[in-house]
Structures are given as structure tokens and as C-alpha cells.
Amino acid sequence: MAMKVEKWRKISVSFTTTRNFIDRCFLHNGPDMVEELLERHIVKNPTKKEDDEDELTVRRRLTSTRREALNLYRDILRATRFFSWPDAYGIPWRDVLRENARREFEDARFETDPEIITRLLIGGHDAVQSALNKLVDKHKLMDQDGDKDGPRNR
Template sequence: MLPNVHKCRNLAVSLNHLRFNIALRHRRLLHNGPDTIDELLDRHLVKKDKTHHGDDEENDLLTRQRLTSNRREALSLYRDILRATQFFMWPDSRGVLWRDVLRENARKEFEAARFEKDPEIVTRLLIGGREAVQSAIDKLVEKQREQIAKERSDQDRR
């Protein structure tokens, strides 16, 4: 029985070598590839076909959907900022509530980016805004926890 096991293993190894050799024959090696960068780009880049006007309509529709989605995201972020700022009820050095300062700054940021059309920039702004809101809330929660711990330790001393 042991010789049969060796034969099966040898057969499996032979099949693996055969598959590997076939794959090597069909694989296109780099030195057999295009001679110039232009040929490489022609082969791998999708060329825009200007004969189809339906494609332009589809692209316009996708752009409008993306803008609508970004608009929804921006409005959602702005609402989240307004909700988050309600917890900042202490005054700054001028006596103005931090809530009002934060809301005014958010409004300025949104107005500055209002007419931005580049989807990549809009996405970066949205992500940055989300991270800033989350960071501010996390810091606020941490400070409140510290304040509660401090108050409890003061009560325990009494």
C-alpha cells in the first residue's frame, strides 16, 4: 500500500509541475510586452467613444446623482454639527457661548465650500468634517468624565 501512496504523491507533483509549465507558456512576460509607454497605455486604458451621445447622458446622470448624494451628506453633517454644538454651553474669553462660536465657524466653512464641484475635494471635506465632529464630541465626553470623577473624589474626601 505504501508504494501506491508514493505513486499518487508523485503523480500529484507531476500534475502541479505540468500546470505550472502550461501557465508559464501562456503568461505574457514583461520583455515580450509593448515597446513604448504609448503602446502600454493604448492597450490598458479605456478609450472614450465620442459617437455615443447616450454615454454623455449617463455620465451627466451619474454626476447629478453624486452631487445629490454629496449634498445630502453635507446637510446631514451640518445638522450633526448643530446637534453636537448644543452641549457646548460655557462662554469663551469674550463671553460668547462656545455653541454660537462653533456654529458660526461651521457656517463659514460650509459657505466657503458651497460651490466646490470636484467630488474628491467634496468627499475630503465631508470626511474631515465628520472626523472633526467626532473628535470634538469625544473630547467633550472625556472632559465630562474627568469632571464627574473629580466631583466624586471631592465628595469622598468629605
């Protein structure tokens, strides 16, 4: 019986020394924390300043396009005040134009491509300016026709 106890003692001692060796090799020579392990194995980008500048540029561009989109929407709302006559269904054109503008802005709300956003903004500004120019021309034409007929009754 003593022989078996001695045999198991030798096995446990050898197991313990092997385990201590393995622990020392892997745990103590390696990182103690997960952060150290990640720092050691993740490739770091040496151009940190360029990334910050790019992020700043992207934020400025997004801010400026948001500001331009808001200005365009406000211009549309201001311009629709002049369209007070009703359409064929009796709904004022002002309301129809505002609903269409709102729908188009909502459709393009999550657009991220800068070229498409710029194209939409330029197209929107052109459409508002064109509609206002046509409205002014029509009012001038109506005023000229009214002057030919004689003085207006006000």
C-alpha cells in the same frame, strides 16, 4: 434707341437666367432651413446613452454629496448644543462654533472638485466626532473628580 433697349433686355435676361441658375444650385440643392444646415455640419456624438449615464451618475453624486453636506451641517448644529459655556469674551461656544461652521460651509459652497468635496466632508465628520469624544472624556473626568470629593448637592 431700340438698339439700346434690346441690349438692356439681353443683359437683364442673361442676368435673370444666371441668377436663377445660382439660386437653384445654392438654395435648392442645399438645406432649406438653418436646422438642416446645422445637422449636416455638426459632428454628432454616436454614444448618446453613455452621456446620459454619465450625466445621471454626476447628478446622483452631486445629490449624495449635497445630502452628506446637509447631514454634516445638521450634526454640527446638534453637537454644538453641548458647548454651552462662554468663551473669554462672554460669547457661548455654541454660537462661536456655529458661526465658524457656517463660514466654512459658505467658503466651500461652490466647490466642484469631487475629491476636495469628499476630503472636506470626511474632515468635517472627523472633527465633529473628535470634538464630541473630547467633550465626553472631559465630562467623565469631571464626574470622576466630583465623585472623589463626595456627593454632589443637586
